[in-house]
Amino acid sequence: xxxxxxxxxxxxxxxxxxxxxxxxxxxxxxxxxxxxxxxxxxxxxxxxxxxxxxxxxxxxxxxxxxxxxxxxxxxxxxxxxxxxxxxxxxxxxxx
Amino acid sequence: xxxxxxxxxxxxxxxxxxxxxxxxxxxxxxxxxxxxxxxxxxxxxxxxxxxxxxxxxxxxxxxxxxxxxxxxxxxxxxxxxxxxxxxxxxxxxxxxxxxxxxxxxxxxxxxxxxxxxxxxxxxxxxxxxxxxxxxxxxxxxxxxxxxxxxxxxxxxxxxxxxxxxxxxxxxxxxxxxxxxxxxxxxxxxxxxxxxxxxxxxxxxxxxxxxxxxxxxxxxxxxxxxxxxxxxxxxxxxxxxxxxxxxxxxxxxxxxxxxxxxxxxxxxxxxxxxxxxxxxxxxxxxxxxxxxxxxxxxxxxxxxxxxxxxxxxxxxxxxxxxxxxxxxxxxxxxxxxxxxxxxxxxxxxxxxxxxxxxxxxxxxxxxxxxxxxxxxxxxxxxxxxxxxxxxxxxxxxxxxxxxxxxxxxxxxxx
Numbered sequence: 161x162x163x164x165x166x167x168x169x170x171x172x173x174x175x176x177x178x179x180x181x182x183x184x185x186x187x188x189x190x191x192x193x194x195x196x197x198x199x200x201x202x203x204x205x206x207x208x209x210x211x212x213x214x215x216x217x218x219x220x221x222x223x224x225x226x227x228x229x230x231x232x233x234x235x236x237x238x239x240x241x242x243x244x245x246x247x248x249x250x251x252x253x254x255x
Numbered sequence: 256x257x258x259x260x261x262x263x264x265x266x267x268x269x270x271x272x273x274x275x276x277x278x279x280x281x282x283x284x285x286x287x288x289x290x291x292x293x294x295x296x297x298x299x300x301x302x303x304x305x306x307x308x309x310x311x312x313x314x315x316x317x318x319x320x321x322x323x324x325x326x327x328x329x330x331x332x333x334x335x336x337x338x339x340x341x342x343x344x345x346x347x348x349x350x351x352x353x354x355x356x357x358x359x360x361x362x363x364x365x366x367x368x369x370x371x372x373x374x375x376x377x378x379x380x381x382x383x384x385x386x387x388x389x390x391x392x393x394x395x396x397x398x399x400x401x402x403x404x405x406x407x408x409x410x411x412x413x414x415x416x417x418x419x420x421x422x423x424x425x426x427x428x429x430x431x432x433x434x435x436x437x438x439x440x441x442x443x444x445x446x447x448x449x450x451x452x453x454x455x456x457x458x459x460x461x462x463x464x465x466x467x468x469x470x471x472x473x474x475x476x477x478x479x480x481x482x483x484x485x486x487x488x489x490x491x492x493x494x495x496x497x498x499x500x501x502x503x504x505x506x507x508x509x510x511x512x513x514x515x516x517x518x519x520x521x522x523x524x525x526x527x528x529x530x531x532x533x534x535x536x537x538x539x540x541x542x543x544x545x546x547x548x549x550x551x552x553x554x555x556x557x558x559x560x561x562x563x564x565x566x567x568x569x570x571x572x573x574x575x576x577x578x579x580x581x582x583x584x585x586x587x588x589x590x591x592x593x594x595x596x597x598x599x600x601x602x603x604x605x606x607x608x609x610x611x612x613x614x615x616x617x618x619x620x621x622x623x624x625x626x627x628x629x630x631x632x633x634x635x636x637x638x639x640x641x642x643x644x645x646x647x648x649x650x651x652x653x654x655x656x657x658x659x660x661x662x663x664x665x666x667x668x
Contacts, residue, residue, distance in 0.1 A: 164602055171598045174633045176591030181640025184583055188574060188647045191390040195560070195569030196650055199469035201509045204451045208513040214441035215519070217424070224424045224439065228529050231443040236418035236533035245494045248413065248455070248538075 258290050266352045268485030271372035287481040327356050341492040344483040353484040368475040368541035371482045372563040379546040379561040392574035400550045409488035409542040411455035416535045419446040419506035423528035427520030442514040446506050453501045455491030458662050463653050466569045467562045503532040547663040556660040571650025
């Protein structure tokens with residue numbers, strides 16, 4: 161009986177703490193936090209296209225790595241920007 | 256360089272409220288494209304010199320102090336202007352004229368586009384005050400804050416096009432009656448980002464500049480240095496790695512969110528991935544408008560950012576601690592008591608039902624699952640609440656960042 165009371169109290173306390181965290185967190189997010197969002201993904205015309213889907217794969221590290229190995233990500237075939245530590249400078253000249 | 260009024264020869268500034276060059280003396284307005292400074296060509300090649308080179312102090316301490324400081328000559332009064340970091344336009348402390356530092360807007364680094372300010376200083380301040388006016392938790396001292404500095408600064412941005420390709424494996428849980436199974440799904444795909452803006456200012460955090468989004472890129476105009484007059488600006492000082500890293504991180508986040516929502520089952524989790532990003536070499540250099548408003552509260556400097564095109568306010572504000580604790584304890588106690596009585600009733604029902612059952616029956620499993628489910632629910636409640644509070648704390652940290660404050664403060668008045 162005492163055990164049940166203790167367990168009930170612990171559950172009640174944890175639910176109380178969880179609930180107040182949620183309520184106060186929500187209030188602070190709405191009242192003290194402005195502009196906490198990035199642009200919508202479609203703003204910059206970003207499109208996600210899935211080229212391969214594999215469902216219910218065999219759950220093993222080997223098959224996971226095999227899937228990644230058989231479908232390697234591809235680099236775009238366009239001229240790309242330089243990489244490295246040098247500062248970015250536009251090669252354009254003044255009009 | 257000051258662009259002069261055709262009617263009275265006083266310096267012009269760009270006025271966001273009329274979206275034209277304005278003479279504050281005679282009130283004449285001109286389109287930016289119509290006015291041209293006679294001294295522009297002459298000033299084009301004038302270089303900025305490092306402060307220690309000008310004042311000849313080459314001790315180690317002086318060199319370190321002056322490394323970020325440069326000396327430029329005002330084109331109107333000849334006064335020496337000290338500029339910091341990668342500033343490109345500022346005001347002369349002697350004659351008050353706006354000046355564009357041409358060597359920073361040089362042949363190599365001239366922006367191609369600019370989004371002129373459309374939000375005035377008064378509109379930015381009004382937007383901030385209306386956001387915080389009805390807030391319960393914001394202290395009164397902040398609600399009635401007096402800004403120390405309100406500066407319109409053009410920030411450098413690189414507009415990039417990028418392709419992102421990723422392959423990933425995701426695990427999720429599928430329930431079949433009483434049992435649940437973990438399944439593994441593979442997703443391979445790509446993402447094309449067009450005209451993605453990357454903040455070109457090394458000192459301003461990427462997170463702060465990302466929160467200023469979106470900017471309406473359709474409103475970009477061909478760059479004209481006259482738009483800078485009356486405002487401050489910085490030239491880009493990031494390296495190539497930033498140009499790759501920022502779009503890669505954003506693309507990865509978008510792709511993985513789409514992949515996680517595409518798989519069947521619940522609680523999807525990414526367990527393995529490999530990706531490739533390609534940033535094309537057709538990147539463009541532009542300047543975007545931002546208002547920076549600084550104030551001090553309890554000895555800490557705060558900087559509120561306002562998008563100079565859309566009037567979006569970005570900041571996190573500290574809360575009133577006595578009220579915060581009073582509400583937390585009050586609501587916490589009330590919820591604890593309510594939950595205690597609710598759980599007491601629930602456990603009584605479970606125990607009463609269990610007493611009339613044989614041990615090992617399926618109903619006992621049901622009771623255990625219910626208790627586990629409640630425990631998971633409580634933990635989830637706590638975790639989501641904690642996550643929300645952490646978000647607010649992170650935003651406050653960005654608002655009170657010393658780097659951002661110094662970025663705004665160290666400029667000519």
